Amino acid sequence: MRIGELSKRTDAPVRMLRYYEEQGLIHSERLANGYRDYEDYTVDRVRQIRGLLDVGLPTRIIKQILPCLNSPRTIHMPYVTPDMIATLEDERDRMAEKIECLTKNHRAINDYLDAVSHEVRTVPAAGDSARPAGQP
Amino acid sequence: MRIGELSKRTDAPVRMLRYYEEQGLIHSERLANGYRDYEDYTVDRVRQIRGLLDVGLPTRIIKQILPCLNSPRTIHMPYVTPDMIATLEDERDRMAEKIECLTKNHRAINDYLDAVSHEVRTVPAAGDSARPAGQP
DNA sequence: TCAAAGGGTGACATCAATGTGAAGGTCAAA
DNA sequence: TTTGACCTTCACATTGATGTCACCCTTTGA
Structure with a gap:
């Protein structure tokens, strides 16, 4: 598929697709006229990239990580250097930390929203409802 | 405490602490000489900010979220506008997505590392060990 | 009293991810 | 054949989080 379609299917600006390619995150063949030609799986790849x-x-980092996540592993196994492994382990640990941070704050927001919706159901007809905006 | 100590305790560059203040994420009083003076709880706050x-x-976004996560809720409840709630709900959902993305990729990296360590233990004395770096 | 350490502001630099626009080629459909 | 949609490369602008430097003030200790 050409870049326009990929853009539509991934919701990524054309500009970004070219950028990702420049950064070595995705790959394209070229048609006779010079247009980029993407394989179907690129759609998933771009989505994953955007997520990351x-x-x-x-x-x-994504560039280092990606090949380990998508392709048939047997192809990549033999090429893995200790260096790569160390990088991956590092990144994995950092991701774990991030997950923890996000989870904690996600829960906190959720709790807060719960509490607020409670309040809303409990207090509404009460006293000082005179502060519509956010300015104290 | 003054900015230098806060910096040491949070591992955040002084420059960044001033920046966070400029962005309204943290707050300081001023000493007689103009030096910033931080409350103790700012340490946790900065850590949370850096995590986010x-x-x-x-x-x-952090600025919007933070007050809902730290302070005694009762203080903030009455000021919450439907707008704020919508923002929070949005952000909560986006965080959930991020958690999912991270979790998926974290698992994938982990699986990969597992597989690799297996290989390492299984194949090492095998054939084509002639490719130390990453150039195909 | 002078130096060094720590603070303050302000401005300019950088880096990565983006936006945007210019100038030009390809192709299909009117 | 011309128009419009889509593509190309090149280049400059922007935004957010930082780094860095210049210049000046305050505090402290030799």
């Missing part, structure tokens, strides 16, 4: 970016990983 | 930043949330 959104979650705070830089392209530099 | 690391996890991909922008200061803009």
